[in-house]
Amino acid sequence: MTEDTFLKVRDLKIGATAYPPGEPPKWIEIVHGVSLDLEKGKVLGLIGESGAGKSTIGLAAMGYGRGGVEISGGEVWINGRDILSGSPRELRRLRGSEVTYVSQSAAASFNPAKKIMEQVIEASVRHGKFSRSEAEKRAVSLFDKLGLPDPETIGERYPHQVSGGQLQRAMTAMALCPQPDLVVFDEPTTALDVTTQIDVLKAIKEAIADTGVAAIYITHDLAVVAQVADDIMVLRMGEKVEYGSTEQIINAPQEEYTRALVSVRSISHEEKPPTNEPLLSVQNVTARYRGTNFDVLHDVSVDVHPGQTLAVVGESGSGKSTLARVITGLLPPRDGMIEFSGRTLSPTLAGRTREDLRELQMIYQMADVAMNPRHTVGTIIGRPLEFYFGLKGAEKKKRVKELLDEIEMGDGFLDRYPAELSGGQKQRVCIARALAAKPKLIICDEVTSALDPLVADGILKLLLNLQKREDVAYLFITHDIATVRAIADSIAVMYQGRVQRYGAKSTVLSPPFDDYTDLLLSSVPEMKLGWLEEVIETRRMTSAGN
Amino acid sequence: MKNIPVAAMLGLLFTGLYFLAAIFAPLLAPYGMAQIVGDVWEPSSSRHWLGTDSIGRDLLSRMIYGGRTTIFIATAATLLSFLTGSVLGLIAAVIGGWVDQFLSRFIDLIMSIPTLIFALVILSVMPVTIPILILVMGLLDSTRVYRLARAVAVDINVMDFVEAAKLRGEGRIWVIFREILPNALSPLIAEMGLRFIFAVLFVSTLSFLGLGVQPPQADWGGIVKENKDGIVYGIPAALIPAIAIATLAISVNLVADWVLNRTTSLKGGRG
Numbered sequence: 001m002t003e004d005t006f007l008k009v010r011d012l013k014i015g016a017t018a019y020p021p022g023e024p025p026k027w028i029e030i031v032h033g034v035s036l037d038l039e040k041g042k043v044l045g046l047i048g049e050s051g052a053g054k055s056t057i058g059l060a061a062m063g064y065g066r067g068g069v070e071i072s073g074g075e076v077w078i079n080g081r082d083i084l085s086g087s088p089r090e091l092r093r094l095r096g097s098e099v100t101y102v103s104q105s106a107a108a109s110f111n112p113a114k115k116i117m118e119q120v121i122e123a124s125v126r127h128g129k130f131s132r133s134e135a136e137k138r139a140v141s142l143f144d145k146l147g148l149p150d151p152e153t154i155g156e157r158y159p160h161q162v163s164g165g166q167l168q169r170a171m172t173a174m175a176l177c178p179q180p181d182l183v184v185f186d187e188p189t190t191a192l193d194v195t196t197q198i199d200v201l202k203a204i205k206e207a208i209a210d211t212g213v214a215a216i217y218i219t220h221d222l223a224v225v226a227q228v229a230d231d232i233m234v235l236r237m238g239e240k241v242e243y244g245s246t247e248q249i250i251n252a253p254q255e256e257y258t259r260a261l262v263s264v265r266s267i268s269h270e271e272k273p274p275t276n277e278p279l280l281s282v283q284n285v286t287a288r289y290r291g292t293n294f295d296v297l298h299d300v301s302v303d304v305h306p307g308q309t310l311a312v313v314g315e316s317g318s319g320k321s322t323l324a325r326v327i328t329g330l331l332p333p334r335d336g337m338i339e340f341s342g343r344t345l346s347p348t349l350a351g352r353t354r355e356d357l358r359e360l361q362m363i364y365q366m367a368d369v370a371m372n373p374r375h376t377v378g379t380i381i382g383r384p385l386e387f388y389f390g391l392k393g394a395e396k397k398k399r400v401k402e403l404l405d406e407i408e409m410g411d412g413f414l415d416r417y418p419a420e421l422s423g424g425q426k427q428r429v430c431i432a433r434a435l436a437a438k439p440k441l442i443i444c445d446e447v448t449s450a451l452d453p454l455v456a457d458g459i460l461k462l463l464l465n466l467q468k469r470e471d472v473a474y475l476f477i478t479h480d481i482a483t484v485r486a487i488a489d490s491i492a493v494m495y496q497g498r499v500q501r502y503g504a505k506s507t508v509l510s511p512p513f514d515d516y517t518d519l520l521l522s523s524v525p526e527m528k529l530g531w532l533e534e535v536i537e538t539r540r541m542t543s544a545g546n
Numbered sequence: 547m548k549n550i551p552v553a554a555m556l557g558l559l560f561t562g563l564y565f566l567a568a569i570f571a572p573l574l575a576p577y578g579m580a581q582i583v584g585d586v587w588e589p590s591s592s593r594h595w596l597g598t599d600s601i602g603r604d605l606l607s608r609m610i611y612g613g614r615t616t617i618f619i620a621t622a623a624t625l626l627s628f629l630t631g632s633v634l635g636l637i638a639a640v641i642g643g644w645v646d647q648f649l650s651r652f653i654d655l656i657m658s659i660p661t662l663i664f665a666l667v668i669l670s671v672m673p674v675t676i677p678i679l680i681l682v683m684g685l686l687d688s689t690r691v692y693r694l695a696r697a698v699a700v701d702i703n704v705m706d707f708v709e710a711a712k713l714r715g716e717g718r719i720w721v722i723f724r725e726i727l728p729n730a731l732s733p734l735i736a737e738m739g740l741r742f743i744f745a746v747l748f749v750s751t752l753s754f755l756g757l758g759v760q761p762p763q764a765d766w767g768g769i770v771k772e773n774k775d776g777i778v779y780g781i782p783a784a785l786i787p788a789i790a791i792a793t794l795a796i797s798v799n800l801v802a803d804w805v806l807n808r809t810t811s812l813k814g815g816r817g
Binding site for chain 2: 433
């Protein structure tokens, strides 16, 4: 061990007790002997899909196992001490002082009843590192360094009085305040909009460089980690896949799995020309939620052509999902009308015919709450068949099996419950449920946002194949430009409830851009080194959430 | 049915024992319910296992018949309260708007009057028969079930799968009984055990106060009332029904806990 190797993990094994339904509890190992080294001032990226064990390893660096998780073997050395053999008292001294942690959701991690400043300096004061006034001074300088507005006074606000991106930066300040030797960043930008992510990412990167701490940066997005990390470890199912410098992983990946991660979103889709008769025509729609006094949608007009995909993009709060609610009839518009299949749709759900409902289906972002947890896959897919076409018994079962084949899942899933499916499988079942109605249009509301990149890729491919086969149109709501590039025929960019830019994919995605589209397009992390600096330098507008 | 925890096993055993005794009371009881067979407050003997009561009836027979009455009334009242409470609660949650407002405020109104006093008032002006007793207890208890069912259903009603069903065009009946009810069942079942016990205590209280089951019909609360004077003379006859009520309460709760644990972990349903 050299002097510089400040964090040394050797053959780390972590396990947990699993409770499979109907079986006695059993011990399973979730991390199988991982080793890593980290020098002072360096950043190590841990990357992998959900369940890869990346957060578990990150927390183990603080000697902590979350919710029933136990570190069962191996060694974690920090500054030449094996912390796993430390007493609770020693661990307490370590955590929040030498090693700190930044979690994914700052909004859920801050105490809403206390002011930001009080929480940011708490650990430093508790551990006796600084006096109260020293810590406050330090916090203000960190706020400034992290690019928070009004660094002198922002600490006096409560967590709900600042935006999500700002709160995430305040949490980074909290982690850096006690001058730790190691900071564990656990998906700090995953819950943020792309345009906000960029600012937080920049702030974190600069703060790490300025303070010279070592950091572990956990994420599922290789493009993001490529911007901040010096070394990257690719993990899969608790095992190391590849471990090397960032440059090597991005430019010359050795393993098959890493190559797949690097080349994710390589789907290409030839744009189709618009037809004369749009399938869905939203005309001058203005809408607001009941009990509020401002419009969420202003004069929105878009068309979806039969068998084609319209992508609606924008950051959160831009009105994308509200548009979907208006089209489905869940939120009657104040003004404007919607034509579908050559007929005018009733503004309310109750006024629509069963045929209207059948031809317009919807797929949700969170597949696990979009399915009744007490229904089997067979019931979930079978119900639309029974409801719209009156299919029963063997006939229904046969069609359900056909649909399961279409979504590339076998009929072995018929009697499974949603909780027994993986994230990707759940979304596939939701797709099958929508397809069962033989719709003309499917509204896809962020259907891939909650999925791991490789799984999302599979879902997009499936949707494209189904479009070819069934000639179904999609209205695809997303905040991810990469997804849009992959599947859209036409694009509507939404900003603050208005359609900012609308047209065929090739036109919308080629310059000249308006400022917002430029910001949105440039904010999507690219799989190359030095991208972050490039963007910060060239962009024309900062994000709305800033 | 393997792997039942010891506590649940005990609960099942006692609950089962009491319910069996209630069902087969005429076969099990050594003497008639109101038959005078001996002296006043005889101690326990081989002829009278639990002794005799304040007017010389066999206490074991009274206990068995009394259990039958108490458990029957409590069960019927619980079922009634669950039927009305959960159906109204789910309807209020799904329909919302003024229906929800009207039902909820009406229930609030009833709940603002202490249950026992409300029941005493009603029973003092009505003929006290078992059907009336069940009706009064069931309806008063249904307010609590309504509150719970509505609270649980309001949460479920805003979930995407319910919205998906509404977008499909499903009617309210399907939404209530197929989408919401299965997911609301586990808290409701746990509550059912609790409410059953409250019903047992409630009917016993009423009988003790003389407004419940009327003599010579036996019930546990009544037996306490009839024998309470004996306590002054060191005669434990009044304690026996009290012990029965306590053990029944504990064992039903043990079973309800176990059911709740099972149904929530089953197939990973809502927690």
